[in-house]
Amino acid sequence: MPSRADSDQKLQTGKNFELFAQKVLVIVGKGGTGRTTVARILAEVATKAGKRTTVIAGASGTFYVNREDSLLTFASLEPGDVLIDYLDEHGLGQLGKRLSSSGLASIISTAIPGIADLLVLAKIKQMERSETADLIIFDAPASGHFLKLISTPKGLAEIAAAGPLQKQSKEVLEMLTDPARLGVAFVTAAEDTPVKESIETMEKLRQEAGISPKALFVNALLPQMREIGGVAGSEIRKNSSAISRAAQYTSQRASAQRKREAMAERAFGLAPIEIPLVPKVELDDDDIKNLAEIVEPQIQVAR
Amino acid sequence: MSLNVLESSKVIVCLGTGGVGKTTAAAALGYMAAKAGRHVCVVTIDPAKRLADAMGIAEIANTPKKIQTSSELDLWAVMLDPNSTFDELVQKFATSEKQVEKIFHNSIYQNLTENLSGTQEYMAMEKLHELASDPRFDLLVVDTPPARNAIDFLNAPNRLIGFLENRFFRLLISPSQSVFRPVTFATRMLLRTISKVVSAQVVSDAVEFFQAFEGMEAGFKARASEVQNLLSQDSTSFVLVTGTHKDTVDEAIYFASKLDEFKLQVNLIISNRITPYFGDDFDTEQVLYPAGFRENLEYLTKLRSAELVQLSRLSVIASGDSHIVVPLLPHDIGSLSEIQEIGEVLVNSRSTYDNSVSP
Known part of the structure; x- marks a missing residue:
C-alpha cells in the first residue's frame, strides 16, 4: 500500500477526548461504508489496551466467533429475536412459538414501532450495568431503525406512554443521553451520498435527542498523490503510461474524497479518524491488525 | 442498442x-x-x-x-x-367510505408501511x-x-396477506366468527397477558385493525x-x-x-x-x-x-x-x-x- 502523503496525526478536538471513556460505543453508518470494519478495528485496539470488550453485532458476528478469548466476547442481538424473547419471558412463553409464528410479534412491532429496538437497547443497558465488560461496541444495524426511534421526539415517548415499557424506555433514554455512559461513532465513506446522509442523521440526533457524535471515521481513503498537480506534475500528466494514468485517476478520486471529508469535518466539528483503503474485497484478521495500528495513534486510549 | x-x-x-x-x-x-x-x-x-x-x-x-x-x-x-399507494389500494377494495375512514385512523395501519417489513416492496x-x-x-x-x-x-x-389473515388473531376477534366460537376463558387470559406485557392499547388497536380490514383480503389476494x-x-x-x-x-x-x-x-x-x-x-x-x-x-x-x-x-x-x-x-x-x-x-x-x- 502506498504511504499516505498526509499522515499527520489529527487528534479529536473535543475536551478530554478519549474514545473509550464511556462504556458503550455505538457504531453508526450507512450500509457498505465500513461500519463492521470499524467495529473490528476498535475491538482490536481496545483488547490490545487490555480492555474486556464485548461486541454486539448481527450477521457480521462471524468475524468474532473464532477470536473470542478472555478479553473479547461477542453477542448477537437481532431485534426480532429479542422481542420474541421478551414476550416469552413475560408470560407468553408457553404460547411463544405458536404466537410468533402466527404473527403476534409482527403485530406488536407494527403497533409499537421501535419496540424491538428499544428492547435491544435495554439489553445493552443491562450489559452496561453488569461488570462483565469494560467496553461494549454495538455494530448497529444498517437500517438504523433505533436511530429513528431516538431522533424523533415522539419516538421513545410514545413507547413510554405504553405503560409497562415505561421504566425500560426511561432507563434507556437516560443511558442514550449521558455522554459519560454512551458515545455514538459515525462511519462514512468519503463520497457524496454517504457523507450527506451521515450529516443528516448526526444533525437529527443532536437536535431531537441532544446526542452529540463522539467520533467520525472516514473509511477507504485513497492516497493523495500531491506530486501530480502544478508545474512539477505536468510531465507526468502528459505521459500516457499505466503508472501515470493510474496516478491521475487516484489523484482525482482522492481529491474528491478530501472535499467530502472536509465537508463532514465541518458539519461534525470533529477531526476525522482516517482509515486507508485496503486493496481487498474482504479484510482478514491481519488486515484489521494493520488498520488498528493506523487508527490507534489517531484516538486516545487510556491504558 | x-x-x-x-x-x-x-x-x-x-x-x-x-x-x-x-x-x-x-x-x-x-x-x-x-x-x-x-x-x-x-x-x-x-x-x-x-x-x-x-x-x-x-x-x-x-x-x-x-x-x-x-x-x-x-x-x-x-x-x-x-403510504399513498397503500391508501389508494384501501380505497379500491373497501366496501364503504366508513371502512376507509376506520382503516385510515387506525394506528397499526398508520405504522404499517414503515414498520411491517415487505410492505414497501x-x-x-x-x-x-x-x-x-x-x-x-x-x-x-x-x-x-x-x-x-x-x-x-x-x-x-404474500407477507402482507399473511399479516391481514393472521388467523390466530382473527379467530379471537372477528365478530362474525365469535358468534359461533365464543371467547373462551383461555383466550381472555391471553389477551389480558398481552395487555399487561405490551399495552392494552395494542390489543384494542389490533382488534380494531383486523375488524376494519374484514372482507378486504379477497381483493388484496386477487391483486x-x-x-x-x-x-x-x-x-x-x-x-x-x-x-x-x-x-x-x-x-x-x-x-x-x-x-x-x-x-x-x-x-x-x-x-x-x-x-x-x-x-x-x-x-x-x-x-x-x-x-x-x-x-x-x-x-x-x-x-x-x-x-x-x-x-x-x-x-x-x-x-x-x-x-x-x-x-x-x-x-x-x-x-x-x-x-x-x-x-x-x-x-x-x-x-x-x-x-x-x-x-
Missing part, C-alpha cells in the same frame, strides 16, 4: 442490496431505452438526493413526471410514495401493476427498495396474484445489481437462488464500481516517477484482480455476455449527463469482466 433486455422487455426489475448503485443503474437503463425510442418510466424509491434532483423528482409524488432532457426523450420518472409492485396498464409507457424500469433479503421482495404480497403473474411474464426482466465486494456478490448469488425458487431468472447482472484497468507496463525506465506512483499502480491492479475474482463467482448465475461490469468513475454520479455516461457503458462496453476500460 445491443442490450437485449432494453429491446424486448416491458418491465425491468432492478434488484440488489443498498449502496451498490441500483438507482443509478435503473436510471441509466431507462435513459438508454428512451434514447432508442422507447416510452419509458423509471419507478424509484428513496433515491439519493443528487440523483433525484438530476431526474427532476426531488419531491415525492405518486404520478410520473417527464424528465427534462436535451434531446426530448420520452423518459419519465416517479418517486414512489408507499409490495407497494413498489403495486405501483408497477398500475403503471403496466398506462398507455403512455411501453417500458417500466423498477428500482426496488434496498432489500434486507431477497425473500422480502419476492414474498412481499397479489396479478402482480405475481406480471412478474413471471417473459416480457419481465430481472437485473441484479452488485458491487465488487464479497458481501454484495454473496447477496447477488443468494438473490438469484431465491428468484430461481420462484421460477424466475436473472436476465442481466450489472456489477458497479470496479477499479478500472490501466495496463500493466510497470517498467517505464525512461521516466522517473515520484515515490508511491509505481506502488499506486500495483495497488490498483491488485485491487482490480481481487474484485475480478469476486465477480467471476457470478458466472454460476449468468453467462458472460449477460454480465456487464461498470468501472468506478473518478467523480460522483449526480447529473443526467453522468447517468448517460453510465448508460453508454452499459450498452456499448457490454462484455465480460476482462473488458479493459481506461479512464
Whole structure:
C-alpha cells in the first residue's frame, strides 16, 4: 500500500477526548461504508489496551466467533429475536412459538414501532450495568431503525406512554443521553451520498435527542498523490503510461474524497479518524491488525 | 442498442442490496431505452438526493413526471410514495367510505408501511401493476427498495396477506366468527397477558385493525396474484445489481437462488464500481516517477484482480455476455449527463469482466 502523503496525526478536538471513556460505543453508518470494519478495528485496539470488550453485532458476528478469548466476547442481538424473547419471558412463553409464528410479534412491532429496538437497547443497558465488560461496541444495524426511534421526539415517548415499557424506555433514554455512559461513532465513506446522509442523521440526533457524535471515521481513503498537480506534475500528466494514468485517476478520486471529508469535518466539528483503503474485497484478521495500528495513534486510549 | 433486455422487455426489475448503485443503474437503463425510442418510466424509491434532483423528482409524488432532457426523450420518472399507494389500494377494495375512514385512523395501519417489513416492496409492485396498464409507457424500469433479503421482495404480497389473515388473531376477534366460537376463558387470559406485557392499547388497536380490514383480503389476494403473474411474464426482466465486494456478490448469488425458487431468472447482472484497468507496463525506465506512483499502480491492479475474482463467482448465475461490469468513475454520479455516461457503458462496453476500460 502506498504511504499516505498526509499522515499527520489529527487528534479529536473535543475536551478530554478519549474514545473509550464511556462504556458503550455505538457504531453508526450507512450500509457498505465500513461500519463492521470499524467495529473490528476498535475491538482490536481496545483488547490490545487490555480492555474486556464485548461486541454486539448481527450477521457480521462471524468475524468474532473464532477470536473470542478472555478479553473479547461477542453477542448477537437481532431485534426480532429479542422481542420474541421478551414476550416469552413475560408470560407468553408457553404460547411463544405458536404466537410468533402466527404473527403476534409482527403485530406488536407494527403497533409499537421501535419496540424491538428499544428492547435491544435495554439489553445493552443491562450489559452496561453488569461488570462483565469494560467496553461494549454495538455494530448497529444498517437500517438504523433505533436511530429513528431516538431522533424523533415522539419516538421513545410514545413507547413510554405504553405503560409497562415505561421504566425500560426511561432507563434507556437516560443511558442514550449521558455522554459519560454512551458515545455514538459515525462511519462514512468519503463520497457524496454517504457523507450527506451521515450529516443528516448526526444533525437529527443532536437536535431531537441532544446526542452529540463522539467520533467520525472516514473509511477507504485513497492516497493523495500531491506530486501530480502544478508545474512539477505536468510531465507526468502528459505521459500516457499505466503508472501515470493510474496516478491521475487516484489523484482525482482522492481529491474528491478530501472535499467530502472536509465537508463532514465541518458539519461534525470533529477531526476525522482516517482509515486507508485496503486493496481487498474482504479484510482478514491481519488486515484489521494493520488498520488498528493506523487508527490507534489517531484516538486516545487510556491504558 | 445491443442490450437485449432494453429491446424486448416491458418491465425491468432492478434488484440488489443498498449502496451498490441500483438507482443509478435503473436510471441509466431507462435513459438508454428512451434514447432508442422507447416510452419509458423509471419507478424509484428513496433515491439519493443528487440523483433525484438530476431526474427532476426531488419531491415525492405518486404520478410520473417527464424528465427534462436535451434531446426530448420520452423518459419519465416517479418517486414512489408507499403510504399513498397503500391508501389508494384501501380505497379500491373497501366496501364503504366508513371502512376507509376506520382503516385510515387506525394506528397499526398508520405504522404499517414503515414498520411491517415487505410492505414497501409490495407497494413498489403495486405501483408497477398500475403503471403496466398506462398507455403512455411501453417500458417500466423498477428500482426496488434496498432489500434486507431477497425473500422480502419476492414474498412481499404474500407477507402482507399473511399479516391481514393472521388467523390466530382473527379467530379471537372477528365478530362474525365469535358468534359461533365464543371467547373462551383461555383466550381472555391471553389477551389480558398481552395487555399487561405490551399495552392494552395494542390489543384494542389490533382488534380494531383486523375488524376494519374484514372482507378486504379477497381483493388484496386477487391483486397479489396479478402482480405475481406480471412478474413471471417473459416480457419481465430481472437485473441484479452488485458491487465488487464479497458481501454484495454473496447477496447477488443468494438473490438469484431465491428468484430461481420462484421460477424466475436473472436476465442481466450489472456489477458497479470496479477499479478500472490501466495496463500493466510497470517498467517505464525512461521516466522517473515520484515515490508511491509505481506502488499506486500495483495497488490498483491488485485491487482490480481481487474484485475480478469476486465477480467471476457470478458466472454460476449468468453467462458472460449477460454480465456487464461498470468501472468506478473518478467523480460522483449526480447529473443526467453522468447517468448517460453510465448508460453508454452499459450498452456499448457490454462484455465480460476482462473488458479493459481506461479512464
